[in-house]
Amino acid sequence: MKFRCERDVLDRALSVASRAAATRGALLQVLGGIHLQLEGDCLLVTGSDRNLTVRVTCQVGGQEDGEAVLPAKLAADIAHALDSGQVEVTVGDNEASLSSGRSNFSLRTLVPDEFPRFELPAGDEVTLSASGVAAALDQVVGAASGDDSRPILTGVLLAAEEDGLRFVATDSYRLAMRDLPGTSILSRDQTVLVPSRALEVVGRLLGDVDELTICLGEREAVFTVGDVQIVTSLIVGEYPNYRGLIPDDHPNSLIVERDDMLDALRRVRLLATDNTPVRLEMSSDGLQLKAITQDIGQASETVDANYDGEDLTVAFNPTYLIAGLEVCPDEELRLETCDALKPAVIRGVEDSDFLYLLMPVRVS
Amino acid sequence: MRLVIARCTVDYDGRLTAHLPEAVRLLMVKADGCVAIHADGGAYKPLNWMNAPNTLTEADDDGVHTWRVSNPKGETLTITLHEVLSDTAHEMGVDPGLQKDGVEAHLQELLAGDPSFLGEGLSLVRREYPTEIGPVDLLCRDADGHTVAIEIKRRGEIDGVEQLTRYLDFLNRDELLAPVRGLFVAQEIRPQAKVLADDRDIGCVEVDYDELRGIESTTPRLF
Numbered sequence: 120m121k122f123r124c125e126r127d128v129l130d131r132a133l134s135v136a137s138r139a140a141a142t143r144g145a146l147l148q149v150l151g152g153i154h155l156q157l158e159g160d161c162l163l164v165t166g167s168d169r170n171l172t173v174r175v176t177c178q179v180g181g182q183e184d185g186e187a188v189l190p191a192k193l194a195a196d197i198a199h200a201l202d203s204g205q206v207e208v209t210v211g212d213n214e215a216s217l218s219s220g221r222s223n224f225s226l227r228t229l230v231p232d233e234f235p236r237f238e239l240p241a242g243d244e245v246t247l248s249a250s251g252v253a254a255a256l257d258q259v260v261g262a263a264s265g266d267d268s269r270p271i272l273t274g275v276l277l278a279a280e281e282d283g284l285r286f287v288a289t290d291s292y293r294l295a296m297r298d299l300p301g302t303s304i305l306s307r308d309q310t311v312l313v314p315s316r317a318l319e320v321v322g323r324l325l326g327d328v329d330e331l332t333i334c335l336g337e338r339e340a341v342f343t344v345g346d347v348q349i350v351t352s353l354i355v356g357e358y359p360n361y362r363g364l365i366p367d368d369h370p371n372s373l374i375v376e377r378d379d380m381l382d383a384l385r386r387v388r389l390l391a392t393d394n395t396p397v398r399l400e401m402s403s404d405g406l407q408l409k410a411i412t413q414d415i416g417q418a419s420e421t422v423d424a425n426y427d428g429e430d431l432t433v434a435f436n437p438t439y440l441i442a443g444l445e446v447c448p449d450e451e452l453r454l455e456t457c458d459a460l461k462p463a464v465i466r467g468v469e470d471s472d473f474l475y476l477l478m479p480v481r482v483s
Numbered sequence: 484m485r486l487v488i489a490r491c492t493v494d495y496d497g498r499l500t501a502h503l504p505e506a507v508r509l510l511m512v513k514a515d516g517c518v519a520i521h522a523d524g525g526a527y528k529p530l531n532w533m534n535a536p537n538t539l540t541e542a543d544d545d546g547v548h549t550w551r552v553s554n555p556k557g558e559t560l561t562i563t564l565h566e567v568l569s570d571t572a573h574e575m576g577v578d579p580g581l582q583k584d585g586v587e588a589h590l591q592e593l594l595a596g597d598p599s600f601l602g603e604g605l606s607l608v609r610r611e612y613p614t615e616i617g618p619v620d621l622l623c624r625d626a627d628g629h630t631v632a633i634e635i636k637r638r639g640e641i642d643g644v645e646q647l648t649r650y651l652d653f654l655n656r657d658e659l660l661a662p663v664r665g666l667f668v669a670q671e672i673r674p675q676a677k678v679l680a681d682d683r684d685i686g687c688v689e690v691d692y693d694e695l696r697g698i699e700s701t702t703p704r705l706f
Binding site for chain 1: 671674675689702704705
């Protein structure tokens with residue numbers, strides 16, 4: 120196999136595809152590699168750990184067709200480190216060389232026959248506006264769990280709602296939910312659970328395109344974003360009954376400027392070390408944030424806010440609270456609480472399509 | 484185990500050639516015939532080694548003492564001992580093998596105490612039930628009286644499923660126990676291990692160590 124292309128083309132293709140390559144401890148060594156396949160001027164660059172596959176299609180100056188598997192991280196690092204300009208890639212029996220300007224690298228290749236075959240599941244394709252999905256993923260994916268011991272929670276639930284598509288993610292401490300009205304990719308009452316890792320890859324690519332295509336198979340989903348195809352296994356299992364967690368009514372409601380609260384929180388949390396929560400003291404006077412870490416010190420700051428309800432102090436994990444505020448779509452947000460122990464709801468004052476549910480932390 | 488500390492040079496000839504220049508090194512000759520040459524540093528692997536089966540012959544040529552280690556593949560390791568500083572041998576007996584880590588052993592103990600965590604109606608027959616290839620962690624009966632073999636790991640990987648498959652193969656040869664179904668239990672089971680287990684009709688259960696110990700998380704959860 121032999122081809123030439125711009126450094127930027129190879130750099131992007133390898134960096135995108137390598138997000139699916141297996142990291143240390145892979146079952147097969149070849150899964151830690153990137154598969155390159157050249158036919159004419161079309162180069163297919165694929166990374167896969169079997170559960171997630173990312174394929175980038177790019178145009179290069181092909182000279183000799185062929186296929187090879189290169190160690191993913193090393194190849195991506197090399198392509199990224201090269202100077203801008205033309206790169207020539209030549210693959211022999213067991214070795215690949217990457218040359219650009221005065222730089223020459225040779226890499227031992229892995230066995231291409233052992234690399235998983237790229238297969239697209241059958242299913243109907245639906246094309247969606249990239250901006251809406253990008254916003255939804257940005258707001259929701261971060262709330263999914265990274266703990267593989269509860270695989271269900273590592274996924275993002277896509278659910279058909281009467282007026283559109285709903286995205287839900289939770290790690291059991293907080294829950295993010297976003298509705299996309301008028302968007303339909305599922306049949307009535309259908310739900311699918313997509314690994315958040317796959318949606319992270321999708322989300323990163325959506326800034327460069329106007330639309331994306333989704334194809335849902337029985338066990339897999341394919342997201343096509345420009346010249347990149349992301350194939351992911353779906354998670355099988357019953358998602359927690361998230362609807363039952365969202366309280367119907369909240370007696371206490373705080374309305375506050377999102378950026379003012381975020382800035383104050385980031386300052387106050389400096390004194391919330393060792394998993395110390397941040398306390399929100401809400402009264403008719405407004406909002407006071409307070410953090411106390413024993414033997415270290417304390418911080419407090421008042422924030423202008425309108426509060427309707429009983430005087431109440433609620434404590435939250437500051438990381439989760441900040442994460443929720445950061446993805447809240449409005450400049451003004453509403454924090455709704457029942458008491459100091461029941462889940463609180465954060466949503467935009469104007470935007471009713473986003474909701475962030477957060478469990479308080481007990482404090483003495 | 485024979486331990487020799489000697490000023491030596493070492494030459495390996497086989498798939499490639501390698502030379503260790505003269506220096507003081509530890510030479511280990513294990514009971515099974517393995518020979519390993521260590522420097523005074525590093526904990527991971529020897530500078531050079533030859534796995535059993537090996538033949539070790541010692542010779543004196545012109546006052547120079549040499550060891551020649553050869554194996555059936557035609558590889559040779561020639562160790563020239565210029566000065567022997569210490570030469571001792573110790574009878575070490577049979578090694579008991581690697582002990583399970585604390586969490587894994589404790590998981591087994593907790594689940595043996597109450598197998599119903601893994602399924603309603605499960606009752607313990609025996610912990611460490613012996614088979615010809617090693618003991619299976621728990622042998623239980625389910626509510627219908629059928630035998631269930633349970634393998635417990637801290638992290639559920641494919642290796643664990645393979646191990647349980649081998650136990651099941653042996654246990655199912657016992658007419659008094661068969662049919663025996665398998666249950667693979669871990670705090671966390673990798674997706675590939677689940678697929679393999681599913682393919683072999685082996686059940687998978689993920690358990691919460693803290694919950695088994697009766698420890699409640701200090702951070703409240705939504706569910």
